[in-house]
Amino acid sequence: MITQTSKKPEIHIKKGQIIKGKWHRHRYHIVKKLGNGAIGSVYLCVNGNKQVALKLSKQSASISSEVNVLKAFQAVQGYHLGPSLIDVDDYEATNGFQYSFYVMEYISGDTLHDFIRQNGHEWLVSLLIGFAKDLQVLHKEGYVFGDLKIENLIVSRKPAKLKWVDVGGTTLQGRAIKEYTEFYDRAYWQCGSRKADPGYDLFALAMVIVRIYYPNGFSRGNNPKKTLQLKINQAVDVDPLRRLLLMLIHGSIKDAEQVKDFLLTYFIHQKNKRDQRSASHKRSKKQDSVYPLLEVGSILTIGGVCYLYVTLFM
Template identity: 80%
Template sequence: MITQTSKKPDILLKKGQIIAGKWHHRNYQVVKELGHGAIGSVYLCVYANRQVALKMSKQSTSISSEVNVLKAFQSVQGYHLGPSLIDVDDYETSDGYQYSFYVMEYISGETLHDFIRRNGHEWLVSLLISFAKDLQVLHNEGYVFGDLKIENLIVTRKPARLRWVDVGGTTLRGRAIKEYTEFYDRAYWQYGSRKAEPGYDLFALAMIILRVYYPNGFTRGSNPKKTLQTKINQAIDIAPLKPLLLMLIDGSIKDANQVKDFILTYFVQQKDKMDRRVLLAKPKKQHEGYYPFIEIGSILTIGGVCYLYVTLFM
C-alpha cells in the first residue's frame, strides 16, 4: 500500500461520492466543496440525514493537530468554541492511497461581507463584542487562532454571531505562527513578529474590519504603517471603530477583553451624555413623562443594545 504523503496525489471529491471510513465504517455522501487551502479541502456532506463538514488531507499529521485543537475546544466547560468534532478516520482510494479526514459540525450562515451588505456597517459593533469574548476564551486556553481572516468566519443567525469555521492555523501560544495570510499578518505590515500571542489575533481582527470596507483589499505601499493608518482614517465611519482599529494595529490593546470593554464603555458614556442633555432640556415634570420612551429608543439602537448588555451581563 502506498501511504507516503510525498507520493499521494491531491484528491478531489465529487458530488454524490461516498466517503467510507476505514475504521469506524461510517459513510459520508459529498454534497459540495466548501473551501480548500494548503492543508486540505473541506466538503459539505450528509451523514445520518444531517449535514456535516468533512475535512480531508494527505497530511495526516496536520489533521491530527487540528483534531487535537477541536478536542481542546470541546473540553472548555460551558463554552462552545469552534465547530463540534464528530468523527476522525481514514479514507482509502481504489488505488491504495490513504487520506486522513475528520468530520465536524456544519455551521450554516452567511459571509461577513454578505451580512454587512444586507444589514449595514453598524452591525460590526455588536458582532465584535461577542467575537472578542470568544477570542479571549481561546487565548485563555493557551491558543492563538493564527490564520484569522474573513474567509474563516461566518455569521450565524438567532442571534447574529460571528463564528470561526476553520481551525487550521490555530497555534499554541509562544510558538511561531504556522499558517498566515499576508493581508492579515502583522509582520507583513511591519507591525510585529509572527509569534503566537494575543496581539497577533487582535491585529488580524482589525484587518478583518478593514476588509469589510475594502472588499478587494489594498497594497501596503512603501510605508505599510502609514498605509494602514490612512485607510482606517479614510473609510471607518462608525464610532468607536476608528480609534479601536488604530489601537489594535499598533498594539495598544493587549487582550480581547479590552476590545469588548472599549466598545461598551464608549456607548455607556454616550448614553450618559444623552441623559444629561435630556435633563437640561426638559423641566423635571416633563422629563419624567418622556424618559421611558427615550430609554426604549436607546435600546433600539446599537448603543442601546450594548448598554443593555452591560446592565444584564457585566
C-alpha cells in the first residue's frame, strides 16, 4: 500500500460508491458531493439509517489537524461548537493508495443566501446574534475560525441558527492564517494582517454580510478599504447594520461579544418601539398585523423575535 502524500493522485468518488474504513470497518454509502475544500472533498453519506458528512483527503496530516479541532470543540462543556465528530479512519482505494477521512454530523438546512432570499433580510440580526455567541466561545478557547466564508455556513432548522460546517481553516490564535478566501481575507483588503486573532474572524463576518448584498462579489480597486466603505454605504440600508459593518472592517470592534451586544441593543430598541406603536393601534387588528411591515429600517420579523427568545433565554 502506497501512502506518500506527494505521490498520491486526487481521488474521485462517485455517487453510490461505498467507502469502507480500513480499521473500524464501517461502511459509508455516498449520496452526493457536498463541496470541495483546500485539502479534500466532503460527501453526504448514509451509514445504517443515518445521514452523515464524510471528508476525504490525500493529506493525512491535515485530516488529523481537523480531527483535533473537532475533538477540542467537543471538549467545551455545555456548548455545541461545530459538527460532532463520529469516526476517523483510512480508505484503501482501488488505485492502490490510502486516503484519510473523518465522519461528522450532517447538519441539514439552507445556505445563508437561500435562507435570506426566502425569509428576507429581517432575519440577519437574529442569526448574527446567535453566531456571534458561537464565535465568542470559539475565541475564548484560543482558536480563530480562519476561513470564515458564506460557503462554510448553513442555516439549520428548528430553530433557525447560523452554523459553520467546515473547520478546515481553524487556527490557533497567534499563528499565521494559511487557509483563506480572498474576498473574506483582511489582508487582501489591506485592512490588517493575516495573523490569527479574533479581529480576523470579525472582519470575515462583515464580509459574509456584505456578500449577502453582493452575491457576485466585487473587485477591490486601487483603494481596497475605500471600495469596501463605498459598497457598504451603497447597499446596506439599515443604519445600525451599516455602522456595525464599517466598525468591523476598520477594526473598531475587538471581540465577538461586542458584536452581540451591539445587535442586542438594537433588537431591544426595535422591540420597545414596536411595543409602543402596537399599543396605539389596538383598535384595528388588521393594522396590528400589517404595521410592523411598514416600519422603515426595521430588520426584525416575528420569526426573528421568536428565534431570539429561544437563543437568548432558553
